[in-house]
Amino acid sequence: MQQELLPGCSREVFERVWKRVMPEARQDCPFEVALPEERPLPAVVTSAVPAVDREVETGEEEITCLGPASAVHGPQLQQYIDQELAAHRCCQAMARRVPGSGGRMLSALAAEKRRRAKRLSTAYFLISGVRYWPVDRGSAPALQPVQAALREQFQAQQRGAACYRAAAAGTADPCLEALFHESAEEAETHAQIIRGVLEQL
Secondary structure, X not given: OEEOOOOOOOHHHHHHHHHHHOOOOOOOOOOEEOOOOOOOOXXXXXXXXXXXXXXXXXXXXXXXXXXXXXXXXXHHHHHHHHHHHHHXXXXXXXXXXXXXXXXXXXXXXXXXXXXXXXXXXXHHHHHHOOOOOOOOOOOOOOOOOHHHHHHHHHHHHHHHHHHHHHHHHOOOOHHHHHHHHHHHHHHHHHHHHHHHHHHHO
């Protein structure tokens, strides 16, 4: 008869206890110690984990809206911000010189120009991580007859609208494209507002 190891009992402990019971091996002993068969450890099943692409991990290449891939438009955005802030200062100066509703229209136009510069500056920051807001850039607008200054701004708004539309056609960034189209439409509206002010003078 074979004596099996007790559950939870190690081989060494069992042999030590068995030697106390049977200090000498005897031929007439009906019991025989049967050591458990060594079984291989069960294989650890690991599910295959797909390799993570570094581009997916960083996420930089996936950003198509105002991401690092649009950094090529950085100088262009800086130029537009400068132009919008220059128009803001010019409209502020003209608003102080035009009486009545014309002055109020120019004052509102100046505020819209500043907001447009802010939107462009925000896009620049999202792309580059650098804040671009040239508060002190540019000189004060030259003092000239109001009608001449308004005519100059009317033409500047038309040129700006054309530049924005060309920029929209030249970018693969859908957010920049929408921003440039929006800026072009606003510049065309501003040109008509300036025309309306001139008609009141």
